[in-house]
Amino acid sequence: xxxxxxxxxxxxxxxxxxxxxxxxxxxxxxxxxxxxxxxxxxxxxxxxxxxxxxxxxxxxxxxxxxxxxxxxxxxxxxxxxxxxxxxxxxxxxxxxxxxxxxxxxxxxxxxxxxxxxxxxxxxxxxxxxxxxxxxxxxxxxxxxxxxxxxxxxxxxxxxxxxxxxxxxxxxxxxxxxxxxxxxxxxxxxxxxxxxxxxxxxxxxxxxxxxxxxxxxxxxxxxxxxxxxxxxxxxxxxxxxxxxxxxxxxxxxxxxxxxxxxxxxxxxxxxxxxxxxxxxxxxxxxxxxxxx
Amino acid sequence: xxxxxxxxxxxxxxxxxxxxxxxxxxxxxxxxxxxxxxxxxxxxxxxxxxxxxxxxxxxxxxxxxxxxxxxxxxxxxxxxxxxxxxxxxxxxxxxxxxxxxxxxxxxxxxxxxxxxxxxxxxxxxxxxxxxxxxxxxxxxxxxxxxxxxxxxxxxxxxxxxxxxxxxxxxxxxxxxxxxxxxxxxxxxxxxxxxxxxxxxxxxxxxxxxxxxxxxxxxxxxxxxxxxxxxxxxxxxxxxxxxxxxxxxxxxxxxxxxxxxxxxxxxxxxxxxxxxxxxxxxxxxxxxxxxxxxxxxxx
Numbered sequence: 001x002x003x004x005x006x007x008x009x010x011x012x013x014x015x016x017x018x019x020x021x022x023x024x025x026x027x028x029x030x031x032x033x034x035x036x037x038x039x040x041x042x043x044x045x046x047x048x049x050x051x052x053x054x055x056x057x058x059x060x061x062x063x064x065x066x067x068x069x070x071x072x073x074x075x076x077x078x079x080x081x082x083x084x085x086x087x088x089x090x091x092x093x094x095x096x097x098x099x100x101x102x103x104x105x106x107x108x109x110x111x112x113x114x115x116x117x118x119x120x121x122x123x124x125x126x127x128x129x130x131x132x133x134x135x136x137x138x139x140x141x142x143x144x145x146x147x148x149x150x151x152x153x154x155x156x157x158x159x160x161x162x163x164x165x166x167x168x169x170x171x172x173x174x175x176x177x178x179x180x181x182x183x184x185x186x187x188x189x190x191x192x193x194x195x196x197x198x199x200x201x202x203x204x205x206x207x208x209x210x211x212x213x214x215x216x217x218x219x220x221x222x223x224x225x226x227x228x229x230x231x232x233x234x235x236x237x238x239x240x241x242x243x244x245x246x247x248x249x250x251x252x253x254x255x256x257x258x259x260x261x262x263x264x265x266x267x268x269x270x271x272x273x274x275x276x277x278x279x280x281x282x283x284x285x286x287x288x289x290x291x
Numbered sequence: 292x293x294x295x296x297x298x299x300x301x302x303x304x305x306x307x308x309x310x311x312x313x314x315x316x317x318x319x320x321x322x323x324x325x326x327x328x329x330x331x332x333x334x335x336x337x338x339x340x341x342x343x344x345x346x347x348x349x350x351x352x353x354x355x356x357x358x359x360x361x362x363x364x365x366x367x368x369x370x371x372x373x374x375x376x377x378x379x380x381x382x383x384x385x386x387x388x389x390x391x392x393x394x395x396x397x398x399x400x401x402x403x404x405x406x407x408x409x410x411x412x413x414x415x416x417x418x419x420x421x422x423x424x425x426x427x428x429x430x431x432x433x434x435x436x437x438x439x440x441x442x443x444x445x446x447x448x449x450x451x452x453x454x455x456x457x458x459x460x461x462x463x464x465x466x467x468x469x470x471x472x473x474x475x476x477x478x479x480x481x482x483x484x485x486x487x488x489x490x491x492x493x494x495x496x497x498x499x500x501x502x503x504x505x506x507x508x509x510x511x512x513x514x515x516x517x518x519x520x521x522x523x524x525x526x527x528x529x530x531x532x533x534x535x536x537x538x539x540x541x542x543x544x545x546x547x548x549x550x551x552x553x554x555x556x557x558x559x560x561x562x563x564x565x566x567x568x569x570x571x572x573x574x575x576x577x578x579x580x581x582x583x584x585x586x587x588x589x
Contacts, residue, residue, distance in 0.1 A: 030396060030397075033391065033394060033396050034396050034397065034398075036391065037391060037392075037396060037398075037399070037402045040388060040391075040402070040406065041402055041405045041406070044405055044406050044408065044409055044467070044468075045405060045408070046420070046424075046430075047409060047412065047416070047417060047420040048408075050420045050423050050424070050430070051416075051420065054423065065428075099322075102318070103318040103319040103322055104319060106315035106316070106318070106319075107315060107316045107318070107319035107320070109315055110311075110312040110313070110314075110315035110316040111312075111316060113312075114308055114309070114311050114312030114315060115309070115312060116309040116310070116312040116313040116316070117309065119312065119313075119316070122316065122320065126319070126320070126323060128578065129323050129327045129328070130578075131521070131574055131575065131577075131578030132327055132331070132571065132574070133521070133524065133525030133547070133570065133571075133574055134525075135525055135528065135546075135547040135550050135551070135567060135570055136331075136334070136525075136550075136567045136568070136570045136571035136574065137327065137330035137331055137333075137334055137567055137571070138550055138551070138554065138563070138567055139334065139337065139342075139344075139550070139554050139560045139563045139564040139567060140329075140330035140331075140333035140334050140337060140564060141326065141330045142344075142554070143344050143560070144329070144330065144333075146344075159322070159326060160326060162322060163322045163323055163325070163326030163327055164326075164327075166319050166322050166323055167323060167327075170319055195308075195311040195315070199315070220410075220411055223413070224411075224412070224413030224414065224415070224416075224529075225413075225529075226413070226414075226415050226528065226529040226532060227528050227529070227551075231555075242413045242415050242416075242529075245415055245416070245419070245533075246415045246529065246532055246533050249415075249418075249419055249422075249533040250532060250533060250536060256423070259419060260419070260423075263415075263416040263419055263420070266413065266416060267411070267412045267413070267416055270411040270412065270413070271408065271411045271412065273411070274407070274408070274410065274411035275404065275408075275411075278404065278407070281410075281472075282472055282476060
């Protein structure tokens with residue numbers, strides 16, 4: 001079973017009480033392990049610690065080091081239009097995800113159950129598009145979207161996000177639907193549901209976990225993104241929150257405590273989504289390798 | 292017309308299914324072709340032109356020869372290459388953390404949630420926090436002072452010699468969550484009786500890790516490697532934008548940031564499109580490895 005060369009001469013099992021001196025050592029080991037885990041937790045929580053404690057200072061207190069104040073939180077909305085930016089982020093995120101689902105679900109259904117000529121080749125090309133970073137096609141993309149006059153509102157950014165998210169969602173849905181028995185679909189179509197009915201009534205209800213995975217992953221990705229929002233939303237009063245923060249930070253004139261307060265607010269939605277839907281996120285990240 | 296109606300109907304059943312399939316796939320295909328496929332073609336065309344975004348004039352290979360004589364390009368490529376040094380750390384630390392989590396010490400679920408939490412946060416925000424960490428009055432100097440070096444002060448982001456290292460350290464931190472998730476999933480698929488059997492056979496912890504755990508994780512390590520390298524080539528933009536703006540000088544300008552700067556700060560769209568193609572080729576090489584990974588699984 002194993003390639004280990006140790007002869008099987010060792011007598012009773014380690015963790016039986018017959019070997020008394022091992023138990024305390026193991027216990028100490030457990031405590032050391034626990035301490036290490038705590039230390040790592042402290043490091044991983046460092047960003048939150050910085051954001052919370054820095055935001056609870058006025059600019060003077062921040063520069064001098066000591067003190068505590070709500071000032072930065074009170075003045076926050078006059079420096080960063082938080083409400084409007086959260087709204088923009090929400091609009092862009094939900095619209096992009098909607099487009100991704102609306103085009104991704106039927107495509108996944110088609111590539112898995114309604115194969116057409118060359119559908120495998122098309123599917124492979126689609127999957128390879130997953131690998132193309134936006135930066136590689138940034139200039140033509142920007143010029144195209146500008147020429148179509150889509151950078152005025154949210155539409156340009158929504159379409160770019162949707163296009164970047166679609167390959168992954170198609171891949172995930174196709175893989176997922178392959179697990180659905182053909183007979184179920186056949187029966188539905190024969191029963192007069194039609195192709196659209198079969199998709200809507202049979203496939204979509206089964207696909208809820210896959211839909212959740214795509215939604216959670218894309219939400220976090222789009223909410224956290226900078227590049228698309230920065231370039232494809234031209235009106236400053238339509239900026240998503242991540243872009244607003246980054247632009248303020250790059251300007252180097254905003255007070256750090258206020259920037260940290262804004263950062264903390266911007267981080268909350270994605271964190272909440274993550275904590276609730278952790279399971280789906282893990283599934284999505286390891287898609288295609290853990291099955 | 293009426294005579295071949297039955298045959299036509301039989302044909303339509305199969306054909307209708309194919310047509311339905313094509314119609315269902317069409318919106319996704321159109322979106323991806325329009326917003327990813329076409330721009331790749333355009334990038335190739337525009338790389339042979341002088342282009343400011345409005346008018347383009349064909350100048351053949353001279354954009355290319357100029358670009359390859361441009362030291363900025365070589366600096367950016369060199370920075371990308373140097374940052375590859377972070378990859379072993381961005382894989383090794385999460386591997387260690389995943390193994391620790393897998394010991395299922397008391398409260399490991401809570402630890403797991405905490406370790407993954409930064410994964411949900413924007414790299415813009417993490418970049419802002421990292422800037423605080425490395426700043427003159429930041430946490431790093433406090434730590435150094437705490438250990439007794441009261442007169443030692445660092446300002447890593449402020450100097451050409453150290454800024455890239457600071458960026459690399461930040462990158463390692465930002466990758467910990469994702470890679471730990473990958474490795475932990477891998478460990479969960481490991482049959483615990485294998486390790487148990489080895490332990491009974493008298494194998495030590497290290498031996499078990501080397502001979503059983505690591506080989507089992509190889510596919511997950513490969514995947515994490517690809518994910519990390521692709522992130523390194525195409526996800527540093529947010530960090531660079533808020534931490535250094537590519538500076539001091541060009542010391543933290545990577546390929547993706549150079550594309551942005553060349554296009555939007557210098558208005559040289561043609562050269563930026565060409566740089567994009569270079570980035571495309573670099574990621575394609577890594578991407579092919581990943582496709583083979585996914586492919587070999589099906």
